[in-house]
Amino acid sequence: MKKIKRVLILFLITLGIVVFYNYPKLNILAGYSAKNTASSVFLAGRSLEFTDANDNNFSPINITSDEIDVKEKSATGSVYGLLKRKAVYREGLGAVLVTSDFDITKPQLTPKRSKPNHTIPFPYGNANHKDTIFPNIDYKKLNETIDTIFNNRNKIRSVLVVYKDKIIVEKYDTGFTKESKQLGWSMTKSITGTLFGILKHQGKINLKANNLFPEWENDDRKNITIHNLLQMNSGLEWNEDYNTISDVTKMLFLEKNMTKVQVNKPLIGKPNETWNYSSGTTNLLSGFLRKQFNSQQEYLDFWYSALIDKIGMNSMVVETDMSNHYVGSSYAWATARDWAKLGLLYLHNGEWNGEHLFDKDWVSYATTPTPTSNGRYGAQIWLNKGGKHPDVPKNMFSFNGYKGQNVFILPDQDLVIVRTGLTKNVDVNTLLKGIIESIKN
Incomplete structure (x- = not known):
């Protein structure tokens, strides 16, 4: 009996160590699965079964399991039941990964949308396009x-x-x-x-504008221009690797405000001399766009x-x-x-x-x-x-x-x-x- 207890204790300790060291990875995997499921089901109108069999059916995401709450319009992703993440769909804003302290019942501003034009054919409207046969096409x-x-x-x-x-x-x-x-x-x-x-x-x-963020005022980052950001050529540190725990996966599946991640990164190169593809930079641009409007509603619209x-x-x-x-x-x-x-x-x-x-x-x-x-x-x-x-x-x-x-x-x-x-x-x-x-x- 004592031997069984020792084995059980050793197993639990080992399991705890494995979970501790893999927690960030499990958190991201569950987050990806929950977010993708919520978007696929509630935004794109696909079934949970289709989503799991197709969109989430690749390694390592396929070790996760997903559940949906139709009434709440939410999806929960979990990895072996050890860790769970929730994503909630909000009309007009899409699906978002949420933390336990996020109030999903709080009313949110949504963008004002115009109605589709179903009388004009593609591309200027959304009516059926007119078939055209071109004699020069094989x-x-x-x-x-x-x-x-x-x-x-x-x-x-x-x-x-x-x-x-x-x-x-x-x-x-x-x-x-x-x-x-x-x-x-x-x-x-x-x-x-x-x-x-x-x-x-x-x-x-003005694309040449610099000194874009208060966090950059007192160092060389103040020289970064909008032009540099648009070209992904700011010299800011960033790791865009979707296969590991990296800057991009942590941003997309762990952060509450994705526009702030890149702003806090240091310079590791020179603006206009160090091209580095960065999703963080584009979300930083989204944050900069917000600053151009007096209200959240104007930004959304x-x-x-x-x-x-x-x-x-x-x-x-x-x-x-x-x-x-x-x-x-x-x-x-x-x-x-x-x-x-x-x-x-x-x-x-x-x-x-x-x-x-x-x-x-x-x-x-x-x-x-x-x-x-x-x-x-x-x-x-x-x-x-x-x-x-x-x-x-x-x-x-x-x-x-x-x-x-x-x-x-x-x-x-x-x-x-x-x-x-x-x-x-x-x-x-x-x-x-x-x-x-x-x-x-």
Whole structure:
């Protein structure tokens, strides 16, 4: 009997040590699972079973288990029952991970939204698009190119090809339709960046402005400009690694106010000389945007009135953190068609249905390579200037997100291509090459 007790005590001690040293990791895993489940079920309208079998079914997230409370509109993620995290869905604000002291019953300000226009066809409205047959398109080759990437390995959810403002291909995986909201992950960064282009066009912001935050007043960080932040070239410390306990995973799954994480980081390089991709920087920009408005309501409304609803991306929801700042780095959901509209806005140099939301110069600015990025990055936008995709024009640029979310803009070909899914395995070069070659000039 004593031997059994000793073994049991030793087991409990060992278990306690394992939990203690792995607590941060378990906390992040449970947080990811809870947040993703709440968004998938209550924002995107998928079932818990589908979410667990697909969106959360990858290592190490698949060691978690999830439950939902339909009445409360919440999801709870747990790891072996040792640690639980809760995420709550709030209409207009999306799902948010909460702490035990967060009052989920407290009323929250929400953005004022405009109604979708269901009388005008895509892209300027949300009515069904008009089918157009272009004589210069090899539709057989085009469809064969798209069909080749739809398989179990690639886990593609949607591909949408827009040529001369007309949808020429629209294909969805089983269970998805043109109404399905899909998480853009870091494509959200391009939403955040675009808002700065709009403010610049309105004469309300100077990209060369520095001394941006009180925390930077007494050290060299005061020299960092808005331009440096937009280009991810501030020199601030940041670790963007989704496979470990890193700055980005701690920010997304542990922080109450995600706009404050990057502001507290030290300089480890020189502004304009040290490109470093950072979701913390984009959320810092979201926090800076908040400072441009007199009230929280104005900040919440601006994202929609100035851009999202303005160009008819009415399906889009940008989620907030517990401090009700938009998570501008990662958490925008929208249909494939609405993601395409953002690409079309850039294809048309900021003009939307006769109105300029930003200057043509903004597109040139946003697609100018950041120093030390090897031609890969502009201002919250990815570039092909360095020739990463060798068979694709070098002036192609894109909004890219975790696990292979993309909006590709090809100005010379008058093309916008949307791809969403759960993997980066797709040969993007071959996909884009096939689409381009199917269209004869």
